[in-house]
Amino acid sequence: MRQELNTLGFSFSKTREFATCDPLYTKWEQEFIIKMFEQKLLYRESTTVNWCQECHTVLANEQVEEGCCWRCSNEVQLKEMPGYYLDIIKYADELLVDLEQLEDKWPSQVLTMQKNWIGKSQGLEFEFELTQESKDKLGGNFDKYTVFTTRPDTIYGVTYSALAPEHPITKYLLKHELLDTQTIERIVDISNMTEVERAKEGKEGYDLGIEVIHPLTGENIPVWTANFVLASYGGGAVMSVPAHDVRDFEFATQYNLPIKQVISGGELPYTDEGLLENSDIFTNEKNTQVKASIIELFEEKKLGRGTTNFKLRNWGVSRQRYWGAPIPFVHCKSCGLVAEKIENLPIALPENVEITGEGNPLENHPTWKNCSCPECGADAIRETDTLDTFVQSSWYQLRYATNPKKWNEEGINKEEANYWLGVDQYIGGIEHAILHLLYARFFTKVLRDLGYCDIDEPFERLLTQGMVLKDGAKMSKSKGNTVDPDKLIAQYGADTARLFVLFAAPPQKELEWNDSAVEGAFRFLKKLYDRKDKVSHRTLPSIDQNSLDGKAKEARVKVYDALKKSTDVYTKTFAFNTLIAACMEALNALDKQDDKAVWSEGLYIILHLLEPIAPHLATELSQELFDRTNLQEIITVKEEVFVQDSITLIVTINGKKRTQIEVLPTASKEEILLMAKDVGAKWLEGMSIIKEIVVPNKLVNLVVKPSA
């Protein structure tokens, strides 16, 4: 890999190179984790997690794609187990708001994906009080439960409430067998399904035989459990308004539950705006306008409160595998969960380990997990979970900005990090839109708050390069459809390979690999090299524009067109394909003339422009021809090159191109029109002109209609 990058001529600061699995890197990562634990940003909890049987590990929500593992595509299962979580929800608002700073600097698609993933919604949170009878049934263990809604305006239309199968009340009913056996079995089955599986099954639910009291009307409302109520969101319980919610409507229809319309409008379920009805004092008001008043009413009566909820889940960072930094905690019989002492870091992975593919290698290691408690010194057990490797990639840019001489003493040098970062231009695949790019944003903000740097956003500008496809599929080793760049380089050289790839398409676009055009790229470079004999000046020559013939002038225009274009391409658009095309045009135009100074100037500039694209050829020729070893100088665009002796104007009639005229740059509008009518006489016969338009330097348009 390193060899390949070198051959292709990529530049890295070799002194700053490091591996994220190096214990010296691990050490600081573990320190951050301990600091986060101290700030209560990291916690350990036992919940239902995504488990990949193939990888033998837990996965974060972001790492599950359509119910499958992002690495191996194996179907993810649910499992109840303890794990460590980073409180990313605490930063949800900032992560959302700061997306605005990235507008126009990041692709809008990525911004949208992050926004949707964070999924902020505002609404009302309130408690449903259980009826006395229901409280008794639940053995006095529950008085009420909380629900969340974004539609407080439909509160008078509630006809039932639904709990997730995992809701504590549902669980209680199951445990104490307060439902009939068949129902219990079915609910347990549902509990074992993933969200994706539940969605596929269609709606299913059961009457739990308990009731709650409507907080405003005092009516009794039946409580059901339903497979579409998510345990992980909004407390795992909802109020149901079948008249104005598609899901509730479907469910209510299926189980013959009552439906009460409270917004006037069309066919049910009606989810658009309208006037309220059957809504007590709010009747006849616009539904969009009463949301706030209803929340206020709940707050006044101390029944509930306005709240914000996020779809984003906290980041589960526990992994049960060998690679990744060990989570630096110790389980002590008397002290409980204890963070390792900073001076004992790093807690390195053992090297004599057996990777069997079965179970956690650290767990299975005979001695590694035995340690003493950092608090009391008693025998204790080391945590065997390791950190998600996305933690490693969340701060490597901060490490890279830190002077290697300081790597032993500090993880991140604040001054240097502040100086170098955020990254001016970051390049990566769209597949990390809500993985690495979200985690790194979060981690950067946490490290900022822990005092390690003053950076708000890790990556200032982002380019998501398109995937390279082969036979319509993403190129990958596992699919065996990769193209070996070595072969291409061996045959044509690294510069041709680079030029070819950049010329094929703009980098944002995905590219179907087809190497038939390699020849073209090679031909261009060869031609460029062949023309070195044309150079007669050792420096950028000064040229008297007036002494040149037309072809030479045209060549200069093309050369300076390319130079002009390069600024935009290298700083904004990254449309290297158009810059390469401009260089090709310039070379073609140079070939049509024979002024030595123009040739020298042209090649000087073309080599300068191609340096980042074909560095080997460009630097070698620049050195040989012009004694230039550093191609970073700024060449100014000579505007006089673009001043033309005459201007070509297109003559259009009724918007259709008919002919063209040559005029002096000083020609007046009247002169131009006169000339246009003269050359266009053929098309004007029997016509009367009703409008004349002259666009300077561009065209003339004559609007005509048949004479009466």
Place this chain on the structure above:
RNA sequence: GCGGAUGUGGUGAAAUUGGUAUACACGCCAGACUUAGGAUCUGGUGCUUUACGGCGUGGAGGUUCGAGUCCUCUCAUCCGCACCA
């Protein structure tokens, strides 16, 4: 279902942001030089028509002197989210 993106020659793609549509390159055709060419060079190459011309940026409308570009509707493909109450 919701959200986003993209549709231009045989192919990869350009178009100064409302002003000559198809630059540049691949491919193809013809020619030149060659013992030879998978090397190099020259010319041609959107469709249609004998020609003048007509048509042409997924499709249908609209705005405008003028639309690949702006607006409305529509079709197709791709991507993301997917019961988030």
